[in-house]
Amino acid sequence: MSRGIDYGNLMHRAMRGLIQDVLTDVVTRGLPGEHHFFITFDTQHPDVEIADWLSDRYPGEMTVVLQHRYDDLEVTDDGFAVTLSFGEAPERLYIPYDAIRTFVDPSVEFGLRFESNEEHDEDDPTPPEDDPDGSDEGEQHHDAEVVRLDSFRKT
Template sequence: MAQEPPAQDQMHYEALAQEALRGVVKSALKRAAAPDGLPGAHHFYITFKTKAPGVSGPNDLLGKYPDEMTIVLQHQYWDLAPGETFFSVTLKFGGQPKRLSVPYAAVTRFYDPSVQFLLQFEAPAAAAEAEPKPPAAEAAPAETDPDAPNVVSLDTFRKK
């Protein structure tokens, strides 16, 4: 008897699972943004693709990390704002406060070492395959550097 080939996954279960697990990241960040902050010894290492669509931050900072960047939310973070599709946070780099906005889809790793909890995600397909688009006018670097990272304004993704 001939075997039939396996059915094609038209439900895209892997993508659905990735999206659901990113919901864990969003929920953890919402707890961390509460007035009491992170409970106990919890703290987060969050790795994200710096060139993924929707990632924004200072060009000088993102330029130092042309592929991925890991941030730590532990003692010194401010204005953590977890939204529905992205989160924003202010961290100090070189003693200077800098604001980052990261879509959950750009996150590739979420780790809480206090309880050895790790989630790893596939890299965003759009960031891996898409060619860089010209940056928005308000986010354009002062100099024309072809190696400068492209920053996309989150205003294009916000509901109006």
């Protein structure tokens, strides 16, 4: 049986490309107006590069803010690097696009959420939450959806 079009992974790649384009524009022109980003990423992703004390403090995921205090933003085809201040200590981070879980620009109520589903078999149409045996077999799938911004609003 021939395989169908994998729209989920195509959207995943396109949305990560959008993040790359936005960050590349920020490198060239800076952040316009009130734009700023909350970027949540998987600190355990094998290609993430952060200080040991940060991965110890944030063992699953971490959210960084690109707004006023960041330096040396570099964007590549695979990810981005940036120097951020934690307290008064600058730290260099490298975040591959595949490690990003959410990308939010609350100034314009825009957000993306990337979810990884390792339990859903590509040939099985059953959604992962309805999978009766919960096995870990099958390929890794990535789904993307628009993020609800309520959790990022200041109260």
